[in-house]
Amino acid sequence: MKVAVITFPGSNCDSDAISVMRVMLGLDTKAVWHKEARLPDQVRLVIIPGGFSYGDALRSGAIARFSPIMADIKRFADAGGLVIGICNGFQILLESGLLPGAMLQNASQKFVCRMVQVEAVSNTTPFTSDYQRHEWLRIPVAHHEGRYHADEETYRQLQRDDRIAFRYGCRDNPNGSLGDVAGIVNAQRNVLGMMPHPERAVESLLGSDDGLRLFRSAVRFAKSREG
Amino acid sequence: MMGCGCLGPRSALPNHEKVKSPVDNAKVDFEAAVDHGLSEGEWNKVLSSLGRTPTWSELGVISVMWSEHCSYKSSRVHLRKFPTEAPWVLQGPGENAGVIDIGDGLAACFKMESHNHPSFIEPYQGAATGVGGIMRDIFTMGARPVANLNSLRFGRPEAPRMRFLLEGVVAGIANYGNCMGVPTVGGEVAFDEQYDGNILVNAFTLGVMPSSRIFRSGATGSGNPVMYVGSKTGRDGIHGATMASEEFGDNDDAKRPRVQVGDPFTEKKLLEACLELMKEDAVLAIQDMGAAGLTSSTCEMAAKGGSGIEIDVTKVPQRELGMTPYEILLSESQERMLMVVKPGAEARVTEIFTKWDLDAAVIGLVTNSGQVVVREGDQEVVRLPTELLVDDAPKYDRPTRRPNLEQVWHQLPQLSDLRAEGTTSAEARLLRLLARPTIASKRWVFEQYDWSVRTSTVRGPGEADAAVIRLPNVQSEPNPHTCRGLAMTVDMNARFVHLDPRRGAYLGVLEAARNLVCVGARPMALTDCLNFGNPEKPEVMWSLVEAIEGMSQACRDLDTPVVSGNVSLYNETNGRAILPTPTVGMVGLVDDVTKSPGMAFQREGDEVLLLGEPADAVLGGSELVLMEAGGLLGQPAEPNIDRARRLHTTVLEAIRSGYISSAHDAAEGGLLVAIAESVVNGRIGAKLGLPFEVSLASLFGEGASIILVSTSHGESVRTLAETHGCPVYNLGVVGGQALVVDQLCEVRVEILANVWEDGLRQAFDLSRT
Numbered sequence: 001m002k003v004a005v006i007t008f009p010g011s012n013c014d015s016d017a018i019s020v021m022r023v024m025l026g027l028d029t030k031a032v033w034h035k036e037a038r039l040p041d042q043v044r045l046v047i048i049p050g051g052f053s054y055g056d057a058l059r060s061g062a063i064a065r066f067s068p069i070m071a072d073i074k075r076f077a078d079a080g081g082l083v084i085g086i087c088n089g090f091q092i093l094l095e096s097g098l099l100p101g102a103m104l105q106n107a108s109q110k111f112v113c114r115m116v117q118v119e120a121v122s123n124t125t126p127f128t129s130d131y132q133r134h135e136w137l138r139i140p141v142a143h144h145e146g147r148y149h150a151d152e153e154t155y156r157q158l159q160r161d162d163r164i165a166f167r168y169g170c171r172d173n174p175n176g177s178l179g180d181v182a183g184i185v186n187a188q189r190n191v192l193g194m195m196p197h198p199e200r201a202v203e204s205l206l207g208s209d210d211g212l213r214l215f216r217s218a219v220r221f222a223k224s225r226e227g
Numbered sequence: 228m229m230g231c232g233c234l235g236p237r238s239a240l241p242n243h244e245k246v247k248s249p250v251d252n253a254k255v256d257f258e259a260a261v262d263h264g265l266s267e268g269e270w271n272k273v274l275s276s277l278g279r280t281p282t283w284s285e286l287g288v289i290s291v292m293w294s295e296h297c298s299y300k301s302s303r304v305h306l307r308k309f310p311t312e313a314p315w316v317l318q319g320p321g322e323n324a325g326v327i328d329i330g331d332g333l334a335a336c337f338k339m340e341s342h343n344h345p346s347f348i349e350p351y352q353g354a355a356t357g358v359g360g361i362m363r364d365i366f367t368m369g370a371r372p373v374a375n376l377n378s379l380r381f382g383r384p385e386a387p388r389m390r391f392l393l394e395g396v397v398a399g400i401a402n403y404g405n406c407m408g409v410p411t412v413g414g415e416v417a418f419d420e421q422y423d424g425n426i427l428v429n430a431f432t433l434g435v436m437p438s439s440r441i442f443r444s445g446a447t448g449s450g451n452p453v454m455y456v457g458s459k460t461g462r463d464g465i466h467g468a469t470m471a472s473e474e475f476g477d478n479d480d481a482k483r484p485r486v487q488v489g490d491p492f493t494e495k496k497l498l499e500a501c502l503e504l505m506k507e508d509a510v511l512a513i514q515d516m517g518a519a520g521l522t523s524s525t526c527e528m529a530a531k532g533g534s535g536i537e538i539d540v541t542k543v544p545q546r547e548l549g550m551t552p553y554e555i556l557l558s559e560s561q562e563r564m565l566m567v568v569k570p571g572a573e574a575r576v577t578e579i580f581t582k583w584d585l586d587a588a589v590i591g592l593v594t595n596s597g598q599v600v601v602r603e604g605d606q607e608v609v610r611l612p613t614e615l616l617v618d619d620a621p622k623y624d625r626p627t628r629r630p631n632l633e634q635v636w637h638q639l640p641q642l643s644d645l646r647a648e649g650t651t652s653a654e655a656r657l658l659r660l661l662a663r664p665t666i667a668s669k670r671w672v673f674e675q676y677d678w679s680v681r682t683s684t685v686r687g688p689g690e691a692d693a694a695v696i697r698l699p700n701v702q703s704e705p706n707p708h709t710c711r712g713l714a715m716t717v718d719m720n721a722r723f724v725h726l727d728p729r730r731g732a733y734l735g736v737l738e739a740a741r742n743l744v745c746v747g748a749r750p751m752a753l754t755d756c757l758n759f760g761n762p763e764k765p766e767v768m769w770s771l772v773e774a775i776e777g778m779s780q781a782c783r784d785l786d787t788p789v790v791s792g793n794v795s796l797y798n799e800t801n802g803r804a805i806l807p808t809p810t811v812g813m814v815g816l817v818d819d820v821t822k823s824p825g826m827a828f829q830r831e832g833d834e835v836l837l838l839g840e841p842a843d844a845v846l847g848g849s850e851l852v853l854m855e856a857g858g859l860l861g862q863p864a865e866p867n868i869d870r871a872r873r874l875h876t877t878v879l880e881a882i883r884s885g886y887i888s889s890a891h892d893a894a895e896g897g898l899l900v901a902i903a904e905s906v907v908n909g910r911i912g913a914k915l916g917l918p919f920e921v922s923l924a925s926l927f928g929e930g931a932s933i934i935l936v937s938t939s940h941g942e943s944v945r946t947l948a949e950t951h952g953c954p955v956y957n958l959g960v961v962g963g964q965a966l967v968v969d970q971l972c973e974v975r976v977e978i979l980a981n982v983w984e985d986g987l988r989q990a991f992d993l994s995r996t
Contacts, residue, residue, distance in 0.1 A: 010492050012408020016682045019705040052406040055492025111401050113677045142677040200679045203707060205821055
């Protein structure tokens with residue numbers, strides 16, 4: 001299988017994601033430029049990395065959703081392909097309608113970068129099956145617009161369908177998100193968006209390796225479907 | 228040394244209201260020259276060198292190239308005193324940044340630069356463009372920026388606009404660095420009333436590149452195309468370099484239009500496009516357009532190459548209509564580069580920059596005329612000898628006068644007794660010191676910076692005495708396969724420099740080295756930002772010269788050459804200068820980052836040892852004296868290089884051997900504050916006694932070469948210290964819920980932590996994040 005990491009102008013976590021997939025997990029990982037019309041063949045996992053696509057002009061992710069590659073990512077996701085959007089990648093997934101809800105500026109109105117406590121709420125997704133339900137993880141955040149918001153009905157549905165993948169510890173919510181939401185999956189459970197950066201939590205030397213299992217879990221799932 | 232600098236005397240300031248709307252046929256005479264900041268002597272030099280009156284555009288070019296900022300005319304004769312060579316130095320001062328060999332085919336490229344004047348006027352954009360400018364210097368050399376640090380100075384919380392300045396500067400640095408995807412891994416922030424009228428924003432960037440592929444700026448090869456890449460040129464920042472060479476008065480709002488506006492998104496694209504292009508065999512020379520924009524990049528590239536350059540301003544991509552050659556030449560629009568490319572490579576250059584939605588245009592060519600020629604279509608508007616603009620620019624050996632320092636040295640007040648009860652007990656003093664903005668936690672600041680992007684930050688801000696990153700691979704990608712790393716610190720205790728410039732500057736370099744040693748790094752080289760007041764005042768000039776002497780001596784003693792730097796003068800408002808602040812950014816190599824200790828106590832039962840001689844600390848210039856006597860008084864400690872060397876060797880060996888759980892040097896606030904910082908960062912107490920003569924100076928004094936360590940290998944560390952002749956004192960053990968220092972204090976960890984964590988926020992009434 002192959003992994004695709006998308007680079008938009010302004011992406012800046014692409015090389016970190018590539019390093020995890022290629023160097024740490026030994027996977028054939030392609031850097032894909034946003035102007036490409038199609039994902040490479042045999043891609044089974046797409047990562048939309050963090051950064052400031054288009055300089056966050058208008059709203060985070062608001063312009064990146066129009067990039068040519070996004071149409072193919074949508075097709076890929078509709079066919080059940082695994083997509084992980086991290087930070088700006090999450091924002092892009094919201095803007096493109098692959099995930100429900102919207103992102104607001106942090107309650108502090110300031111950029112925040114720190115290690116936070118994150119609860120693996122649901123472990124019935126392809127991305128979180130290596131975590132215990134309600135396991136506490138340490139994963140860093142780094143964002144200015146990370147306050148997840150959704151209307152009441154959408155939020156109830158997310159809860160009802162066990163689609164909230166991650167929550168911040170209630171006293172460690174860095175942005176004031178609704179219900180301390182840190183990450184969600186779509187109804188088909190194959191698209192994950194999250195604000196914390198699991199690709200920055202893959203080595204205890206750098207503070208935590210709790211994020212590594214997320215990628216391992218996704219890769220195992222993708223490989224199993226490949227037969 | 229070059230890049231973003233400063234300009235002329237107050238008396239000879241460019242009159243910006245008059246030069247606001249220049250036309251090329253405007254009358255050029257002595258009055259116009261004075262409005263452009265030239266002195267009478269300089270004007271006469273222009274006339275005699277050219278043998279004619281310059282054109283309006285030529286006057287603009289000469290005035291910026293001869294500004295303090297670009298020419299270093301007040302400091303050049305003294306900067307030569309810095310030692311700049313060592314076997315590992317691949318590029319010393321004179322290019323966009325310095326470069327050192329760090330092994331494994333890699334080189335580290337780094338520099339620090341000031342953006343003081345713009346940041347005081349418009350803190351957000353001023354600080355942002357400072358960060359943008361220094362990063363451009365680094366990737367111009369072919370290196371990918373992998374770490375940012377910054378050294379900031381602000382005035383008192385109650386000074387006008389100070390909270391606005393603090394919030395704006397931090398947000399500006401954060402926005403630019405974060406967007407670029409370059410982690411801000413460390414820095415320092417200090418406060419003093421002498422920065423009430425002039426804050427300091429010094430930005431440091433380090434990049435990594437293959438040591439075999441360094442790009443330089445000398446334009447050579449007559450006929451080679453000169454290309455402009457990046458953003459379009461607008462009218463912003465015209466005469467920014469001149470502003471950076473002035474004192475401030477009361478009506479500086481008028482200067483706001485001269486502050487450039489940063490666009491980190493464009494710079495991120497410029498970075499990627501440049502590095503993509505540099506992988507190919509196309510770029511012969513490259514120079515970023517920083518201060519004085521197209522003018523200085525053109526002149527400097529020609530001067531470095533011993534060649535000439537001819538450009539046509541009508542070919543320059545422009546975002547405003549009707550710009551004159553004068554405006555195009557002097558614009559300081561950001562995110563632009565000038566390069567000399569191989570003939571035939573133009574199309575490939577354009578292709579790569581177009582991919583990144585950036586402009587690229589051939590605007591001229593290299594000549595062998597020794598002249599910088601600027602045309603507007605068919606009409607020639609500038610023809611100046613390169614030498615006159617760069618090498619023959621004025622330089623001054625300005626008069627110096629030593630002030631009566633003895634007067635303040637001898638004014639050290641009698642502070643109340645150490646064993647006193649109540650508000651002057653050691654415990655009360657410790658708590659008050661921990662809440663001082665200079666000492667208190669800077670979490671509010673550094674949590675706004677992305678310090679974890681690039682997955683290489685081993686020791687981030689607030690964690691250790693220096694930042695530590697793991698080295699990337701030769702493609703500059705994160706590299707989990709190596710244990711080698713780089714440590715970086717920015718430092719300078721300006722209070723010491725104020726009281727004794729030579730000694731203070733020496734102590735500052737020594738402390739930077741000690742910070743690196745605390746994380747297990749061997750100090751390699753440094754960059755500096757010399758922030759001073761008006762050099763035409765003999766006492767200011769004296770402090771600059773003395774500081775350079777002190778730094779030079781320390782650099783020789785530590786074998787850490789100066790490889791790049793920047794000078795910022797005229798940091799004065801209404802005649803009041805800042806504390807002389809020769810900030811140092813030092814870089815060291817770490818063989819094994821997995822052993823780099825932080826400052827926090829780690830484990831219950833670890834022994835706490837003090838290495839070095841606490842009796843070397845003195846109260847002169849200390850935070851305690853400032854707090855209790857309300858001024859900068861006394862004389863700083865006398866540096867002892869022999870003791871410092873023994874200390875450094877001992878600590879480096881102990882870390883390499885894996886003995887050290889934590890290491891922290893005693894700086895502002897002295898030993899007791901250092902102990903408290905190790906306690907609060909580890910959220911674990913300690914039970915200590917002090918087996919040496921306890922005095923105010925040994926507890927709260929500063930300037931000594933001492934390092935506090937915790938270890939589970941106490942005996943081995945003591946043996947090492949004895950082997951190297953380094954004094955060692957057993958203070959006690961880590962553990963418990965309180966910091967207990969025999970007969971001096973007993974405070975719960977959470978109380979210490981609350982005071983220290985809240986100090987800055989409370990002083991400035993900052994919102995919680």
